[in-house]
Amino acid sequence: KDTLTIANIYDARSLDPIVQNEVAASGAICHINETLIDLDDEGNPIPLLAEEFEQIDPTTYRFVLRKGVKFHNGDPFTAADVLYSIERAKSPLGSAIKQYPEIIESVVAEDDYTVVIKIKYPFTPFWGTMAHTSLAVVNQRAVEEKGDMYPMNPVGTGPFTMKEWVKNDKLVLERFEEYWGDKPAYKTLVMRSVPESVNRTIELETGAVDIAYLIPTADVSRVKDNKDLNVISAYQHSTCFMGFNTAKEPWNDPRVREAVKLALDINGARHAVFRGTGETPVSLVPKTIKYSDQSATMPKRDVERAKQLLAEAGVKLPLKAQIWSNAYKPRVDLAQIFQAQLKEVGIEIEAKVLEWGAYLDGLKLGDHDMYILGWTISSVDPDGIMSGIVHSGGGSNYAKFHDEEIDALIDKGKTMPDGPEREALYMDLQKRLNEQNPYLYLYAEETFYGVKNEVENFIPSARGYHNLAGVSFK
Amino acid sequence: MIKYIFKRIVSLIPVMLGVAFIVFTLLYLTPGDPARIVMGEQATEEALHEFREKEGLNDPFFVQFGNYVVKAVTKGDIGRSYMTRRPVFDEIMSAFPATLKLAVSCVIAAVLFGIPIGILSAIKQNSFFDNITRFLAIVGLSMPVFWQGLLLILLFSVKLRWFPSSGFDSWATLVLPTLTLACNPLAVITRMTRSSMLEVVRQDYIRTARSKGQIERIVIWRHALGNALIPIVTVVGLQFGTLLAGAVLTESIFSIPGVGRLMVEAIKMRDYPMVQGGVLFIAITFSLVNLLVDLLYAYVDPRIRAQYK
Amino acid sequence: MSLTGQPIVEVKNLKKYFHTKRGMLHAVDDVSFSILKGETLGLVGESGCGKSTLGRAMIRLLEATSGEVKFWGEDILKLSSSRMKEMRKKIQIVFQDPYSCLNPRLSVSELISEPLLVNKVFSNSADRIKKVKDLMDTVGLAQRLVNAYPHELDGGRRQRVGIARSLALSPEFIVLDEPVSALDVCIQAQVLNLLNNLQKEFGYTYVFISHNLSVVKHVSDRIAVMYLGSMVELTDYRSIFKDPLHPYTQALLSAIPIAKMDVDRSKRIILEGDVPSPIEPPAGCRFAGRCRYRQERCSIETPELRQIDPGRWVACHYAKELKETV
Amino acid sequence: MSVQSSVKVKSEAGLLGIWKRLCKSPLAMFGLFIVGLLIFFAITADFVAPYRYDQQSLMDAFQAPSKEHFFGTDEFGRDIFSRIIYGSRISLQVGLIAVSISVIFGGFLGAVAGYYGGRIDNIIMRCMDILLAIPSILLAIAIAASLGPGLYNMMVAVGISSTPQYARIIRGSVLSLRDQEFVEAAKAVGSSDSRIILKHIIPNCLAPIIVQCTLGVASAILTAAGLSFIGLGIQPPIPEWGAMLSGGREYIRDYAYMTIFPGLAIMITILALNFLGDGLRDVLDPKLRR
Amino acid sequence: MTQMDDKKFILDIQDLTIHYVVESGTVHAVENLNLSLGYGENLGFVGETGAGKTTAALGIMRLVPDPPGKVIGGKIIFEGEDLLSKTESQMRAIRGGKISMIFQDPMTSLNPVITVDKQIAEMVLLHNDVTEQQALERAVEMLEMVGIKKERARDFPHQFSGGMKQRVVIAIALACNPALLIADEPTTALDVTIQAQVLELMKELRRKINTSLIMITHDLGIVAEMCDKVAIMYAGKVVEYASTEALFNRPAHPYTEGLFNSIPDLTEDEDELKVIKGLMPDPTDIPSGCSFHPRCPYAVETCSQEVPEMVEIEPGHFVACPVWGKKLLKDSAATEVK
Numbered sequence A: 001k002d003t004l005t006i007a008n009i010y011d012a013r014s015l016d017p018i019v020q021n022e023v024a025a026s027g028a029i030c031h032i033n034e035t036l037i038d039l040d041d042e043g044n045p046i047p048l049l050a051e052e053f054e055q056i057d058p059t060t061y062r063f064v065l066r067k068g069v070k071f072h073n074g075d076p077f078t079a080a081d082v083l084y085s086i087e088r089a090k091s092p093l094g095s096a097i098k099q100y101p102e103i104i105e106s107v108v109a110e111d112d113y114t115v116v117i118k119i120k121y122p123f124t125p126f127w128g129t130m131a132h133t134s135l136a137v138v139n140q141r142a143v144e145e146k147g148d149m150y151p152m153n154p155v156g157t158g159p160f161t162m163k164e165w166v167k168n169d170k171l172v173l174e175r176f177e178e179y180w181g182d183k184p185a186y187k188t189l190v191m192r193s194v195p196e197s198v199n200r201t202i203e204l205e206t207g208a209v210d211i212a213y214l215i216p217t218a219d220v221s222r223v224k225d226n227k228d229l230n231v232i233s234a235y236q237h238s239t240c241f242m243g244f245n246t247a248k249e250p251w252n253d254p255r256v257r258e259a260v261k262l263a264l265d266i267n268g269a270r271h272a273v274f275r276g277t278g279e280t281p282v283s284l285v286p287k288t289i290k291y292s293d294q295s296a297t298m299p300k301r302d303v304e305r306a307k308q309l310l311a312e313a314g315v316k317l318p319l320k321a322q323i324w325s326n327a328y329k330p331r332v333d334l335a336q337i338f339q340a341q342l343k344e345v346g347i348e349i350e351a352k353v354l355e356w357g358a359y360l361d362g363l364k365l366g367d368h369d370m371y372i373l374g375w376t377i378s379s380v381d382p383d384g385i386m387s388g389i390v391h392s393g394g395g396s397n398y399a400k401f402h403d404e405e406i407d408a409l410i411d412k413g414k415t416m417p418d419g420p421e422r423e424a425l426y427m428d429l430q431k432r433l434n435e436q437n438p439y440l441y442l443y444a445e446e447t448f449y450g451v452k453n454e455v456e457n458f459i460p461s462a463r464g465y466h467n468l469a470g471v472s473f474k
Numbered sequence B: 001m002i003k004y005i006f007k008r009i010v011s012l013i014p015v016m017l018g019v020a021f022i023v024f025t026l027l028y029l030t031p032g033d034p035a036r037i038v039m040g041e042q043a044t045e046e047a048l049h050e051f052r053e054k055e056g057l058n059d060p061f062f063v064q065f066g067n068y069v070v071k072a073v074t075k076g077d078i079g080r081s082y083m084t085r086r087p088v089f090d091e092i093m094s095a096f097p098a099t100l101k102l103a104v105s106c107v108i109a110a111v112l113f114g115i116p117i118g119i120l121s122a123i124k125q126n127s128f129f130d131n132i133t134r135f136l137a138i139v140g141l142s143m144p145v146f147w148q149g150l151l152l153i154l155l156f157s158v159k160l161r162w163f164p165s166s167g168f169d170s171w172a173t174l175v176l177p178t179l180t181l182a183c184n185p186l187a188v189i190t191r192m193t194r195s196s197m198l199e200v201v202r203q204d205y206i207r208t209a210r211s212k213g214q215i216e217r218i219v220i221w222r223h224a225l226g227n228a229l230i231p232i233v234t235v236v237g238l239q240f241g242t243l244l245a246g247a248v249l250t251e252s253i254f255s256i257p258g259v260g261r262l263m264v265e266a267i268k269m270r271d272y273p274m275v276q277g278g279v280l281f282i283a284i285t286f287s288l289v290n291l292l293v294d295l296l297y298a299y300v301d302p303r304i305r306a307q308y309k
Numbered sequence C: 001m002s003l004t005g006q007p008i009v010e011v012k013n014l015k016k017y018f019h020t021k022r023g024m025l026h027a028v029d030d031v032s033f034s035i036l037k038g039e040t041l042g043l044v045g046e047s048g049c050g051k052s053t054l055g056r057a058m059i060r061l062l063e064a065t066s067g068e069v070k071f072w073g074e075d076i077l078k079l080s081s082s083r084m085k086e087m088r089k090k091i092q093i094v095f096q097d098p099y100s101c102l103n104p105r106l107s108v109s110e111l112i113s114e115p116l117l118v119n120k121v122f123s124n125s126a127d128r129i130k131k132v133k134d135l136m137d138t139v140g141l142a143q144r145l146v147n148a149y150p151h152e153l154d155g156g157r158r159q160r161v162g163i164a165r166s167l168a169l170s171p172e173f174i175v176l177d178e179p180v181s182a183l184d185v186c187i188q189a190q191v192l193n194l195l196n197n198l199q200k201e202f203g204y205t206y207v208f209i210s211h212n213l214s215v216v217k218h219v220s221d222r223i224a225v226m227y228l229g230s231m232v233e234l235t236d237y238r239s240i241f242k243d244p245l246h247p248y249t250q251a252l253l254s255a256i257p258i259a260k261m262d263v264d265r266s267k268r269i270i271l272e273g274d275v276p277s278p279i280e281p282p283a284g285c286r287f288a289g290r291c292r293y294r295q296e297r298c299s300i301e302t303p304e305l306r307q308i309d310p311g312r313w314v315a316c317h318y319a320k321e322l323k324e325t326v
Numbered sequence D: 001m002s003v004q005s006s007v008k009v010k011s012e013a014g015l016l017g018i019w020k021r022l023c024k025s026p027l028a029m030f031g032l033f034i035v036g037l038l039i040f041f042a043i044t045a046d047f048v049a050p051y052r053y054d055q056q057s058l059m060d061a062f063q064a065p066s067k068e069h070f071f072g073t074d075e076f077g078r079d080i081f082s083r084i085i086y087g088s089r090i091s092l093q094v095g096l097i098a099v100s101i102s103v104i105f106g107g108f109l110g111a112v113a114g115y116y117g118g119r120i121d122n123i124i125m126r127c128m129d130i131l132l133a134i135p136s137i138l139l140a141i142a143i144a145a146s147l148g149p150g151l152y153n154m155m156v157a158v159g160i161s162s163t164p165q166y167a168r169i170i171r172g173s174v175l176s177l178r179d180q181e182f183v184e185a186a187k188a189v190g191s192s193d194s195r196i197i198l199k200h201i202i203p204n205c206l207a208p209i210i211v212q213c214t215l216g217v218a219s220a221i222l223t224a225a226g227l228s229f230i231g232l233g234i235q236p237p238i239p240e241w242g243a244m245l246s247g248g249r250e251y252i253r254d255y256a257y258m259t260i261f262p263g264l265a266i267m268i269t270i271l272a273l274n275f276l277g278d279g280l281r282d283v284l285d286p287k288l289r290r
Numbered sequence E: 001m002t003q004m005d006d007k008k009f010i011l012d013i014q015d016l017t018i019h020y021v022v023e024s025g026t027v028h029a030v031e032n033l034n035l036s037l038g039y040g041e042n043l044g045f046v047g048e049t050g051a052g053k054t055t056a057a058l059g060i061m062r063l064v065p066d067p068p069g070k071v072i073g074g075k076i077i078f079e080g081e082d083l084l085s086k087t088e089s090q091m092r093a094i095r096g097g098k099i100s101m102i103f104q105d106p107m108t109s110l111n112p113v114i115t116v117d118k119q120i121a122e123m124v125l126l127h128n129d130v131t132e133q134q135a136l137e138r139a140v141e142m143l144e145m146v147g148i149k150k151e152r153a154r155d156f157p158h159q160f161s162g163g164m165k166q167r168v169v170i171a172i173a174l175a176c177n178p179a180l181l182i183a184d185e186p187t188t189a190l191d192v193t194i195q196a197q198v199l200e201l202m203k204e205l206r207r208k209i210n211t212s213l214i215m216i217t218h219d220l221g222i223v224a225e226m227c228d229k230v231a232i233m234y235a236g237k238v239v240e241y242a243s244t245e246a247l248f249n250r251p252a253h254p255y256t257e258g259l260f261n262s263i264p265d266l267t268e269d270e271d272e273l274k275v276i277k278g279l280m281p282d283p284t285d286i287p288s289g290c291s292f293h294p295r296c297p298y299a300v301e302t303c304s305q306e307v308p309e310m311v312e313i314e315p316g317h318f319v320a321c322p323v324w325g326k327k328l329l330k331d332s333a334a335t336e337v338k
């Protein structure tokens, strides 16, 4: 068999690495364009287009490029391409992924195969940044020749070349015969987008696809029971949480937040919604990420104590409040269960489901009481989530959480080199956070991949997108 | 005739301006910041601002609208999608073939079955066949397409495994969506054919044709259908126009990469240029189909032909 | 009835044009005449010649393009809407189609009392009901029909309801726009008798529009013949049948099939061609194209409606000459 | 020589006549019955439904139809039967309010355009053309997106998007009535414009409006359900049928009843309204009466 | 009517009864209709709206719309054969070929989407063994015969005026030289001057082609002008049948008399029309006995009980009224007083 067909939920929006910052696009681009380095499961850098790399000083990195690498259009790969790609990412064209190249101060080619990158300030998660698909290397000639059509006809150094793309339906890639590394075992890779989750399972069962991403939990046992099929599960670098609007009465009182925590049976709710799959996190930092504090425990549901806490905080019952969420079904379902559970302590919840754009806008305006949101970590480091949603200056701190000490810790952790000291800092940070409960951690979703038995070496990555070049058939 | 077509196309201009204005207003009133959605939750405030500046989102409403119209009229440029950074027109054109294919197959199915059934039903008025088709036509109108689609998938993809449940490359993938989507137009066309035929067969010229000793088959197909065609053409055109606007629900159930899904995505993603361009495109298509229908009238009916001169 | 009564209505240079897609339609083009108190003026002509339009423009149901219509010396086309509403009590109309001129949702009593209601003639409803019943008696409608709806009535009765409505306000002048054309001969005769009797009793002045010449002749004192928006002849009813002067009138009269055995049909004039279109009509006599006697002058100069003999008005350049030959 | 019909039904107009003729059509009566049932459920849902629509019992999730739960339970153990009964309230509201909105706007605009004609007509109808040129589901989505989701916004969205249809129909009937002689006759006896419109024109174009309304309620319910289906509809846990269907579609293969019952509910309701509308059309249309 | 030799007549209708079964009851459109027509004869068929004239004509053509129409009984003997026992395909050969019909309204009797020459040619093609080309040539010929220039042959009906359309309809009807032509109110929808043109044309063509003609009308004037014989129809029945001369000079049935009195006379002055009181009976509920008796000024008791027989009061003058004698007596008395 020389065609691998997979069904994903979405199609890439663009195949130009710098246009979009989304999982589906990354999942496609990573087969066509390559970055200088990649990360292993522990988040350590491993060579890709760069054979060697080193950190010269806190803000300077040197990369020695692989020789003899060819682009799909036959051009040789040199340092100039790296310069061009990074400059292009930093230009206004790359505004959607601006946060990644932003840190880069300058790129210099020492010779055709050596690149030196200076960053603006010491930044520990820098390897992660360099491994992000937005900094994948593109071919200057191809970009300039194709113009508007480039995203439909990307050219890179990766194991696959672009063959056909029917937007929102399927992307067909073909093996690049002059690939520098191990060539894929099959010739054609078809990535289909099938948004209806039931249909993905059906397509897998009927044999139309070899791998179906994101099998709905309802179908997991069905696929498992099918003797031709297999289920592979994986966690992602993500956490879903419910935040309180800590700038608003009565949620500014930690006791009220704790009361809510006690009034809820988060674990039970998660069980119901995900049919027993996944986990209830105990930390804001996903357990797949380093320095995640797994020592905390989820308290048992205690309605009496919750009531007592509410009384202590002087909350007048019944308290009316809203839980906001976007239209992602598990979140809506959770909101509905919480609605029922909170009723028991006298909090009357209105679940408000908003369409994504309106949701973000609404959170920004800050009329919410509680909201359910997820955070997916793109650079494998706890800093991202901390700076993003816990730091008072964080762009997504919709909880409006503000704690000077915590802010100081986050600022410090960002620049600290990796090591036990940094670990200790993040452990402390998580502990402090757990005392204040600005966020209740709802679930770490276990994602399921339905795979035909004949498919080998499919290893889902916690990043949420997967490089399929290594997959082979029995 | 040419003059008439020209006049009609010119008269589209104010309608299109109106459409653009309404869409602009709607989007303007819509909460949700495109910058934030496009660039993701983790984007910095500065980056967002830069994006808005670049896309002119900080300009006052009328300036935005004016710029858009001026650009569209002078350069034929209806902008680039925020999401893909490609010209909106290219994006629509990549989704349009699927929609067109689906619409055409639906209309063909509906016409091929609807008209004969409608005629049969009319000439056998109040017969068992007539009652059954009338009943089924209403049932066809009452089935929510999304439900019907699910049930069809359940039956034909899951249970029988005859047709794939999603995708859009072979004729087999076309079967279920067509089955789902053609139901409604089929019912409408059948009903319209029936009532229009009933109206026509009562006309005096049908009696005249019979009094000539003409055989019934020719009376029906030549004399009656020719005259009953006008309202039928109207509904066929209307249905086709509607289908060309994209069948949002069907497309999402069967994962068809069509215009409807593109538009819904664009609305959800606040991809303003995409929504504006898409709605304009759909409105123009719709109006052109209407024009086509009117021209067909002229073909079908010489009385109308005379008016177009 | 004498022909020397007071003119109750004087129409001067009345024009009514319609804008149509294909051009200006001259439905009524420069018509002048007067109607005497208590007489019936018959208005005949072929379909589409502008009879109804003239009738409606005269009572301002259509706004005329130009001209004046004097009712007892007062130009009603220039009245304010409130004055016009007053005037409407004196001027009424009965329509051609008894099927579409009655609102199907209203009962007979509601229909007949509507004019009384909108003009606030009676303050209490008992009086109004009494008046309605009186009117029904007058037009010969059985009292039991008071609550009937139009669709339950046949054409003759419906037309009586229409007549009762227009009589409700005790008008002086009534335009009857083909009141019997839609009716069968027997019922037509009933309605004609009714109209005649009412006129005798209350002294109404009628304009009676019809394309049926025998009917017009039966009811009218004077008859006006219209052709394509203009009036071609206006004479008392006897002379028009005895010796019609206008070539069109002659043809029209000779075309009527007479329900008698012993009439001479040999002198029938068969007109050629069809009635031309009233849209942007050419200059000159409108009948010129179909006229047997046409001369060069006819297609250049529009003939005026002139008095040939006392009380005989003809719009033909050669009326005098024709009279001699007849 | 043959049996003469001795009785003759004379009265054809009036409510009684309509009712009598409607009674002769079994399908229309079926429609009326279902609509009546729906209204009954909508009013008495609190008493009729065995459970409350939001009453969860996670232990009882995914139960197949049984004596306790006629239509089974959903993923939260909520009783689907009760939710469908409560759902009739929503659907009825959506249908009625959306249609009222379009009838009021469309009716007003159509009547004004038809009665006064000329430039006013032109302007109004061009605006309607514009609305019509935007596909209604798209318009509804856009309006729903801009107003935010929720029951009332959805009604507004559906209502506005179908306004042009009503405007056209009403304009058409007003236009044909305006030239009827009885309108002129009313003018001739001195009736004012407002009296003519209210007393003579409106009552006479009621028939097509009523028919369009029943059918409009049906399509409003469908559109609303469609909006819910793609997630732009109503807030949970409000039991809108379309939302129930949407929520259950993930489970369609194991627990098909979760989608079948709400789907059936929608279908039967629409069917009933269509039957009723068709029956009314036959009864009210004088052309078909003969 | 006494039984007469079939051979003498081209058409002999015996006891024809046609009903329409509708929601509100059974419409007795034609009841026991008896009528005969000789070769080359010209029959006027007169009656008020709803008397059943069109229905009877459609009955002859076997074109009564079914449902709701039903031919209940009777015979229609055409050239010696009963049309009612013919098969549909035999009937198709007769329709248009031997009997053709001109319908009431020229505006609606022509197919608006087919050119007129084709509409005429269709008729020719159906009944003659000719090519399409020949049929079209014949169509043009026919058009010229009815006075329409051949340049207009390819026009559509809407491009013609009412009178011209009626001419086209006549051309269609006469295209195959039918033995019997039924003209159902061929001029009612036309203006008088146009009507005169059309009637003139019909007279002329009849002279040329020499068909028998049934002229349905409610205008006695047309009858006087066109017909040799007249049948007066009332509520589905023929009540009087005579030569035109006899009928106009000596109307025998009270209804005929009333009809004459209702028409305002062009040649004389009368102050008041002598009207028939009352209305046509409801066709679903026709009075017993003589259906005219409730309106008849001369009605006697038996009228409401017995259905009157057709009686021949003078040669060729039949009337269905038992009291005609009394009435005639009165008439003559009246003339004497004058």
Ligand SMILES: Nc1ncnc2c1ncn2[C@@H]1O[C@H](COP(=O)(O)OP(=O)(O)OP(=O)(O)O)[C@@H](O)[C@H]1O
Pocket (backbone or CB within 6 Å): C018, C019, C020, C025, C026, C027, C045, C046, C047, C048, C049, C050, C051, C052, C053, C054, C211, C278
């Ligand atoms: N509202 C209108 N708009 C445009 N044209 C009109 C209008 N009303 C009448 N006409 C035209 O004006 C001319 C005269 O019409 P009118 O109704 O007065 O004729 P008429 O003599 O009453 O005919 P009929 O005997 O058929 O009633 C016709 O050509 C008609 O088509």
Ligand SMILES: Nc1ncnc2c1ncn2[C@@H]1O[C@H](COP(=O)(O)OP(=O)(O)OP(=O)(O)O)[C@@H](O)[C@H]1O
Pocket (backbone or CB within 6 Å): E020, E021, E022, E027, E028, E029, E047, E048, E049, E050, E051, E052, E053, E054, E055, E056, E065, E068, E069, E218, E283
């Ligand atoms: N298709 C039909 N369905 C029911 N009743 C009908 C139908 N056609 C005619 N009738 C009824 O049959 C009776 C006779 O109708 P017919 O058309 O023969 O009358 P007519 O003498 O031709 O009248 P007119 O002078 O109006 O043409 C009428 O009462 C009529 O209402």
Ligand SMILES: [Mg+2]
Pocket (backbone or CB within 6 Å): C051, C052, C053, C096, C178
């Ligand atoms: Mg008129």
Ligand SMILES: [Mg+2]
Pocket (backbone or CB within 6 Å): E053, E054, E055, E104, E184
């Ligand atoms: Mg008839």
Ligand code: NI
Pocket (backbone or CB within 6 Å): D001, D002, D003, E028, E031
């Ligand atoms: Ni009988």
